[in-house]
Amino acid sequence: MTTPAAGQGLAVNGKESRQAFESQLASLRSRISADEKALSQTRSQESATLQLLNRLNRDIAIRERVVETFEQRIKELSAERDSVFAQVERLSSEIVALKEEYRARATHAYKYGRLHDLALIFSAASINQMLVRVNYLRRFSDARQAQLEEISSTTVALEARRADLLETLAHTEQTLREARKEQESLLDRKREREQVIRNLRRQKGRLETQLAERRKAEQDLASRLEALIEAERRRAAEAVTGFDAAEYAALTGSFETNQGRLPWPARGTLVERFGVQVNQEYGTRTTNQGIVVATLPEADVRSVFEGRVIGIDVMPVYGRYVMVSHGDYVSVYGNLSTVYVTPQQTLTAGQLVGKAGTDSEPYGAGYFFGLSKDGFVDPAKWLSR
Template structure:
């Protein structure tokens, strides 16, 4: 709202309340603008997260198609379906957050429109007062007489400046009314756009809710079928535990052998180059590239309840990535290949040292590196083994160790 000075002029009044209202409106507008900007940034983050989650869901669907060549339910199919259900639940949560953000945005728009309408009302009232003043001095000779009737030159000059301010104020008020009107129209259009987007997101949320209900039934049926093979599953679990123990033994053997060689050479610390490599690896925590171009994590680090067998918990020293048939496997960081060996049940295994750290790649059908090779980040080191006897199951076991301490690879890999 425009407030103009009428000091030392007959009949003029300077309203303090107008100044207060003006700066109050400006302050509120700045607060709302900050909220809207924060809302926009959060909304972009949510949209990015939703797209990423949807992409992973699409990958799980393709993996399920790949493993559905066998009619018999398998643990791999159940693991992939479990992961897809988790992703769908995450997606619905993201959609709910987006809907809430849009609701907040709609409320902000309503408040902004209300403020603009109040400001427009005040601008029109101020313009009406100017018109009343203009009517009193509607003839040019009256304006001249108003100046000439001054008591002295200074008063005449002030009256002249007053008439100039008055004319400028009329022009400014007309322009202000036009700006406010256009801004209100723009805010109403944005409000309608937000409402339409909210409707689309709500429909998408309903669709995902139905998908979760349908896939939960598939999951329960798959679990029932697998529980009929409880003895077979327990036998598989025992075999997997033996395989995991063999892998751990291989890593411990490597660490002992390296320690023995270091003791014989009387070298007890990393070389400067190894120290730099170790520091670089550690500084890339949460930013390492994924070893496969496509795939989803179906086995997480740590101890978890078995998805089928009641009362049984399983321990995973790394993560399991379900991927496409014969997927390429790449090194997650620069390093030296310390060992390539075969372990029954895990096929070929590659161990790469990165200073104090080790990355372990297991279940490879082909290996393209040898012990002693130096590899670079993203370099092809092998291909994932595809098991035709288990519905084309293609999984990579990835582990990360800091010497003899097991680490969660999910904390080291970049966001998928």
Template sequence: MRLLPPFYCLPIVLLCCLLPCLTWAQQPSSSRAELEQQREQLQKDIQRATQDLNLVQKNKQRTITQLRILDNKMRLRQKLVTNINQEINFINGDINKANHDISSLQKDLDTLRAQYGRLVVYAYKNRSAYDFLNFILSANSFNDAIKRFEYLKQYRAYRQNQAASIIQTQTQLKEKIKNLDAMKEKRGNVLASEKGQMQKIENEKQEKDDMVKGLKGHEKELMTSIKEKRIQSNQLSIKIAAVIRREIEEAQRRAAAEARKRAEAEARARALAEAKESAPSSNPSTKESAPPPSASSQPAAPPPVAVITPKARPANVLESTPEALALSESFESNKGKLPWPVSKAIIVSTFGIHQNPVMEKITEDNKGITLETEADAPVHAIFNGEVASVFPVSNRWTVVIRHGQYFTVYSNLKEATVQTGQQVKTMQTVGNVYTNPNTGESELDFQIYKSQQPVDPQTWLRSM
């Protein structure tokens, strides 16, 4: 067997470098989308709080309501800063991944260039057409010559692919560097936004300190106002409890009356049946009873079928009628989707026990939520129901509406436009908000009760 000259020998195995398909390592798109939506909502809430604060500050007298609105605004802005920090973390992750991709691409480019350089040098040394033909014609057989020809053709294609890979890698590298510069610019803008928000928080803290200092300078008037509101709150709670208790007692009386009617009807039906059985029969042939059929003539009893019964709803006397039960279930099915009782409002006091923002040793127990709104704003029923009671507290009106076993309470009204026993529809006006002539505050106290237990209205109302 004849050996080929050394300069004809090509590497039997060529190392083919496959470029990895590099993609941006992004955080889950849903997380970033939710972050963007949250930021937009926070910005809207801050803008609304600013407008509300400007509205109540038209009255030169500083009040606890102003302080609560400012507190709420600061909490919203702090949430916005947290949101911005999360966005910065996302961007930093993108920048780190981009740097890693650029480093990998640069290494791939260097490797491709080195490999291509060796191929070019080898091709230059063996560029003679005589060497090419001699390599093919020196084959031992025709099939061997064909294989050598295909091999040289594949080798040429490999060189072309290497050149194309270098160009493609250079393009990707430039694009990555461009994107990296854009990310760094975006991070700079976000950091500037964070710095601006932090400065606003510091300004609002100073404003809050000044406001607290001013309110503490009128401690006697403030204590008098707190005592008056506590008395009014206690009176309101007592009257609401009395209304609900009266509704329960009335429902119990109706249920007892219905039970007596059913018992009397059943007794009459039994007496009538017994009278028919004891009456003599006109057909004598029926006196002798026919013998009972044999067991063999009886049809076979079907096998028992398992019946799955739904979980029983706890009994409640306020749902003793089908209408009341349906209304309760409909009210429950709309939890988190109920409309707000006023069209424009900001929550200045939430549900539960809170520390007074000025008098740290004093706590306040809010059975519902307090909404600051526009002067003389119309108040709407949040669901279909029946007006259980309309009564005054300190020359201000309260409307209680029953929805099965649920009750909604609308307090601090200048006037009520509905009457006890009246059927109301969702969004029907039930009154107008009272405006304090001394402070200029227009506040609605709104509560929801499940039977006799107050619940947090914010969990029932839809997002603002």
């Protein structure tokens, strides 16, 4: 007879659940990796766009200075143009006045001849005064002619300067328009980059939030998986040692009320039953005061119920053994390779009593379990099926 392997069905379900958790965790970690890559790319794009935006800002600042320079130059050229226009108008007025004066003199000479000048000369009181008047009239005529020539020459120069100014001004205004157009184009590109930055930052924020949520989910899932693995580990240990905390926790009431529900001291294979046993080979008859269960060497042997240690000793038949009182009943754990309890120690249900035997003990790898109330009774009837 083999003692029941509690939790085998749970182990199968646990295995399936563990595989599901591991699959979910792997999928989640794959998404986290993708999110991290996308976030890294977004941050790189944001950095590159910011660098481009900085360059655009520098170019815009340069264009602003260029526009300001051209605007200032246009103001200067316009002022100079207006000044030249004023000078040309003034000189033109002087030329008109001189021409008007010359025309008046010509008309007078035509009507009256040069009698005025001759009268001025011949009315001189002396020859010397006559010569002075002749010289004055000649210098006056020369001065008028020179003044007219100078005004004409200056007017020509100013007209040329005015033409140059108009050409320069037109060229400067054209350059200013182009500079402003370039500036507006740069501003458009800046607005586009700023919109890209805003979009990238929103995307980065979403990715960071999503990544944080997935990392938290990963931690939660990893913790649950770790707990599941630990539970599997405990179940695996229980399958070997026979310890199932739930079995012991389910025990209530007195020892006697738990007949048929007591956990086995350790999982294993029942090799000798209680009572009279007949040797099949030799036909000899022996009486077993308890049962013998084969286990792994040094398997954990635990108290089947709460109680108090009332005896620890060694016998040739049972090897090291421990007696635990449970009120009217006494349980006996023999063939132990190691004992962990002390006399009068109070034990809880499931507390470790010792280690099962090895090849060095009387029954080899296993343990003896007996139960007494005014004499030994079959302990197998008290243990869970």
